[in-house]
Amino acid sequence: MIRKAGIIGGGVIGGGWAARFLLNGWNVSVYDPDPEAQRKISEVLANARRSLPSLYDKPLPAEGTLTFCETIAEAVAGAAWIQESVPERLDLKHKIYAQIQEHAPGEAVLGSSTLGFKPSELQQGAIHPQQILVAHPFNPVYLLPLVELVLSAIAPAATAEQASKLLSSIGMKPLLIRKEIDAHIADRFLEAVWREGLWLIKDDIATTEEIDDAIRYGFGLRWAQMGLFETFRIAGGEAGMKHFLGQFGPCLKWPWTKLMDVPELIEKIAGQSDAQSGHMSIRELERLRDDNLVGMMRALKQSGSGAGGTINAHESSLLVPEAAELPVTVTRQVPQSWTDYNGHMNEAYYLQASSQATDCFMELIGADAAYIASGSSYFTAETHICHLAEVNAGEQISITTQVLAGRGKKMQLFHRMFGPDGGLVATCETLQLHMDLKTRATSLPSGKVAAKLNTYVKAHANMLPAEGAGRYVGQRI
């Protein structure tokens, strides 16, 4: 049975909730008196449809139905989850809860997106106070998994589990907070950094951009995968968390806090850190951190944001080794993220590396970035790969490129991939068609590109025939 979510307040946060429920197969009813609400939510939804399903290698459930309601009563009737995301005014929230609870099913959860109020404050004067809890998400709600779940002391024991299970089922990571506290946990950190940032700007130490750079080129990348304490555990090295706290704790030299003088606190933190990460050695944690960093920074290369931009700039300054008899079109290391459950480079990355070889050969004949920007390119029409040997993460591979044919719109290339010991690990034969990028139809290359291609055709014509070329799949040798 399709479940229903009632969304009260349809701004950026309410819209994000609506999108997450909808794309996970729930029906969603929205109440928001703002005449712009419908347009705003449809824009959030467009972003969510573009990005959320791309996280997964399987399809999400069929989308639910989105309904805009004239009344709170209509929006919450029959709902299993009601999410309130109205402005941060306690009196307004109390007024709305009264209307919600008059019409909502008794078994529905009523979550508030509040970033500041405690559940006991939200519950004041409510007819069913135990129904109300804090479910504080992070923008964009449709992508970021974290939701801080805060219950007051009067909540029935089963509520936390029921709410957690439901939020997990729409792909979120509910973090149950042990005690009520102003601003829960994450926003206390945001507040601390925000305050420090304001002072730095006020005192002309840094601009907004320099502050962002100080975060995203450095510790931001560490925090995105491990957070604060696991990262610092690694910094303690072989001697562990207690050593780190004793010797390198950031507070050591600063007069701002004397908390670290309390030996019991050091014991407590070291114990919690052991419980959290003690199942892995420091060496294993380092490798996990490095693999995550490489994977995330490679992902940022695509947009050129932050560290991805630094890598792209550095990479463009790197010189490719001199061409041998056949041009060497790829020399590179195999990232950990290219491996699969068989413990070796996944088949798709044989083609990824070959695709890079084709790119490099295109540059050699002048079909480079400027040529593509001017409206022409080559598209791949057909590919044949012989996977001859396994390749492992960290190993060096190189590719040479031989031109089998190159006339008119067609260019047929044969890539040979070599492993770290120089042995042949794969061949890739590829048929490229020259394209007009505006009409998306085949076209002739420029005279200059055709001439450059022809010099390779002539130079490679008398070379050894390419073993593996012209094969069909499964053909006997």
Added chain:
Amino acid sequence: MIRKAGIIGGGVIGGGWAARFLLNGWNVSVYDPDPEAQRKISEVLANARRSLPSLYDKPLPAEGTLTFCETIAEAVAGAAWIQESVPERLDLKHKIYAQIQEHAPGEAVLGSSTLGFKPSELQQGAIHPQQILVAHPFNPVYLLPLVELVLSAIAPAATAEQASKLLSSIGMKPLLIRKEIDAHIADRFLEAVWREGLWLIKDDIATTEEIDDAIRYGFGLRWAQMGLFETFRIAGGEAGMKHFLGQFGPCLKWPWTKLMDVPELIEKIAGQSDAQSGHMSIRELERLRDDNLVGMMRALKQSGSGAGGTINAHESSLLVPEAAELPVTVTRQVPQSWTDYNGHMNEAYYLQASSQATDCFMELIGADAAYIASGSSYFTAETHICHLAEVNAGEQISITTQVLAGRGKKMQLFHRMFGPDGGLVATCETLQLHMDLKTRATSLPSGKVAAKLNTYVKAHANMLPAEGAGRYVGQRI
């Protein structure tokens, strides 16, 4: 000419510097009296060799030579860059600078990895004070690009540019800090969060693990690509940064700071934010943010860390649609990160999706995760792809799988990939060999898998012949 770096102090930080210089083609001389230094640096270097070259799609320069020196004099002779990473004691640093400057070339830069001291403090009593600057990196130094560059007022104007250029040439992102300040910039943020974290642990609000989770499942992912202010600019929505500051500034409700009452500061921040991000609309920033988040979270799926683990768990709970006549082995959306400079899905991802189809078919015949864990799997021996039409980011694709042959060690599959309008966009023929994962040699599948495969062989035997199968590259139709 190969340049030389002198590394004084070879712990985790000094070792990280040594690795970054070495892997970028510099010769490196290390001085560290610790008898364990050589072992420790070789371990850092092993991590760096494993990860740093994997960031790039081109090879790094040939590695330089690593030398361990008995004296500071030997380590710094002829060096273009000298990096000091000894313990954070000012008297110790002063003593070491005296020895370095006695033997170092006058034109060498002397950078300190200090996280706390200001350059003017480091320069006290030095014979060449203008040679000394702060170059504060972040662990792991070989991967994270950020280095905070802090110069004192006496530094010659050209020094900042010279140092920045050199650090950029080894792949780093130098951030020139405008004014000296204790702990520079980033560590002031780390300190602020650390202090808040200690109180939360002391008051039993959260454990180290819960704090890490509050960071890495939420704002940590935002900060890794955009930092604090650009993220908040987006939160202001269409009304922009000034609206955000006026309405949603985290400080609004908190008594902890009254800084935001200063209207000039609001103007200053809004102006700096416009200069930083004003060239993009909020909508464009949202999409950039979302593409980066999807790319990074997909990277984390590989290790299952943080958000990657949440996605894997959710994905495993998703049901694949019912099998049609031919089993539907893939239904998914094309992520932005799968596209290339031609504006469409890159050729390698045709094979990536087909590889997922093969995985799914393996599960259908019982060659699943448990089977692989027990020591058997299928490896791809040969692949042939016909790329028939373009596919764009955000579009839905699906794949059906037909068994062409399946006997003994061999299994030949034919995947048909369909686009959003149901049209055929690619075919992929693949020859799989059954393998013993211990010996890495071919072997027979289990009786159960062979029997299951045979039911598909029989069911598919009378189906339409697969157009495109049995082709070689460039074959006429």
